[in-house]
Every structure is written in C-alpha cells, then in structure tokens.
Amino acid sequence: MNTHVPTREEAFALLTEYNQSKSLINHALAVEGVMRYMARNRGEDEEKWGIIGLVHDLDYERYPEQHCRKTKEILEAHGWPEDYIRAVMSHGWGLVTDVKPEHEMEKVLYTIDELTGLVTAVALVRPSKSVLDMKPKSVTKKWKDKSFAAGVNRDVIQQGADMLGMELTELFADVIAGMREVADKIGLAGESESGGAE
Numbered sequence: 001m002n003t004h005v006p007t008r009e010e011a012f013a014l015l016t017e018y019n020q021s022k023s024l025i026n027h028a029l030a031v032e033g034v035m036r037y038m039a040r041n042r043g044e045d046e047e048k049w050g051i052i053g054l055v056h057d058l059d060y061e062r063y064p065e066q067h068c069r070k071t072k073e074i075l076e077a078h079g080w081p082e083d084y085i086r087a088v089m090s091h092g093w094g095l096v097t098d099v100k101p102e103h104e105m106e107k108v109l110y111t112i113d114e115l116t117g118l119v120t121a122v123a124l125v126r127p128s129k130s131v132l133d134m135k136p137k138s139v140t141k142k143w144k145d146k147s148f149a150a151g152v153n154r155d156v157i158q159q160g161a162d163m164l165g166m167e168l169t170e171l172f173a174d175v176i177a178g179m180r181e182v183a184d185k186i187g188l189a190g191e192s193e194s195g196g197a198e
Contacts, residue, residue, distance in 0.1 A: 003079050003080065003081045003082070004078070004079040004080065004081075005081060006051055006078070006080055006084070007051075008047065008050065008051055008054070010078075011051045011054045011055050012054060014055060014058060014074070014078070015028055015054055015055055015058060018058050018059065018061060018062055018074070019057075019058070019060070019061045019062075020061065021061050024057060024060060024061055026120075026185075026186040026187060027057065027116065027117065027120075028053070028054050028055070028056070028057060029054070029182050029185050029186050030116040030119075030120065030178075030179050030182060030186050031053040031054070031056060031057075031109070031112060031113060031116050032050045032051075032053040032054040032182070033050075033053075033178045033179055033181050033182035033185075033186075034053065034112045034116060034174070034175050034178030034179060035049040035050050035052065035053030035105075035108065035109065035112070035178070036049060036050040036053070036178065036181070037174065037177055037178030037181060038108045038112070038174060038178065039105070041174070042104065044104070044105065048084070048105075049105050049108070051084070052084055052087045052088060052105065052109060053109060055071065055075070055088060056071075056088050056091050056109060056113065057071075057113075058070075058071040058074060058075075058088075059071040059074065067092060067096045068088065068089050068091070068092040068096050068097045069096070069097070071085075071088055071089075072085055072088070072089055075088065083103075086099060086106070087103065087105055087106045087109060088109075090102070090106040090109065090110060091106070091109045091110050091113050093110060094156075095153075095156070101160075101163065104164075107160060107163045107164050108160075108164065110156070110160045110163070111156075111157060111159075111160025111161060111163070111164060111171065112160075112171075112175055112178075113156075114152050114153050114154075114156050114157050115152075115157050115160075115171065115172075115175050116175060116179065117149065117151075117152050118139065118142065118143065118149050118152045118157070119131065119134070119139055119172070119175050119176060119179055120179075120186075120188065121142070121148070121149035121152070122134065122138055122139050122142045122149075123188045124188075126138070128190040129188070129190050130183065130188055130189055130190025131176055131179045131180050131183050131188045131189075132180055132183055132188075132189060132190060133190070134176050135176075136169045136172035136173045136176065137169075139172040139175075139176070140168070140169060140172065143168065143172075157171075
C-alpha cells in the first residue's frame, strides 16, 4: 500500500471529521502545540511531531471503547506512514494498547497527553484563566493534591517523565511553554492577551 506523508491541513480535516467536541479539539491542539515545542527543543521534525499530536485521540469521540485501535484503521485507510500510526498507538500503552513508547517522539506524546489535561485544569481555576502567566510551581501544587483533576492519570505522567529522564518541574515548564504558543486557539489566553501576572 502506498504511504502518504500527511499535511497538517489533512490531519486537521480528519480530526474535525471525527470530532465535534470543542474540548477534544482543544485538547488535540494543546497536545500539538506541546509536541511542536518539544520537537523544536530537541532538533526533531516539528511538523511530524505536531501532526501526530493533533490526531492522537482521533477516534475518542466516536469510538471510546476502541480507542487507538480505531485510529489505526482510519490512518491505515488514508495511507499514513507506519511510524506515525505506531506513535499514535503508543500513547495508549498499558491502558488500551501494548505498543510501548520507544522513540523519543512516542515517549513525549505518552507523557504530555495527560499532562496537558492537568495544565488546562490548573489554568481554569486561576484568576486569569490563562497559561500565559502560569508558573510550573502552580502545577506542582495541584499535582500533589490528588483530588484535583482526579481523572488525570498521574502514574502515566510520572512513568513518562522517568522514560524521558526529566524532572517533573522541567516537564511542567515545557508543557506550559508549548501550550502558551497555542493559548489563544485553546481558550487559555485569559481575559486579556497581555500575559501580565494578574
């Protein structure tokens, strides 16, 4: 089967074809933003990392019971390259797939998927409702409070941080920085666009 390297436009079209939920689309955009930021920091392919971040939860709205497996079918049907598909599958490792993150790109996706959710939750309880004035210590404080954003799988984040050899505070800083770049797209730029501390 011919593989086709997808463009960002094609990836976004697929995302919005399968997902109508604003929160899921915002999550995809947040993960894309962080993947791009992390790729740039590592001298990796920003476009590729971003596209994989964008479609990682492609099947979640329509096929939650077949999460990741359905995405694999959809992407194969569109002729996506094997390494893109494998990376998407690996973010469900230990939860819905047995594809272990091996490549740096896969480890980053696995780690930041849940973490963008935590950072979003932290932003929304701030007076500014923004990531623009957020510091890693705000996330650290909420990380320790297990009842806060209880749906966030902290074990996955910790395991991912270990895989990447990163301290949590360093990881929090990277995720905040990546999400700042897309803050206006994901509704986390706050009431004002100035980014000044509230």
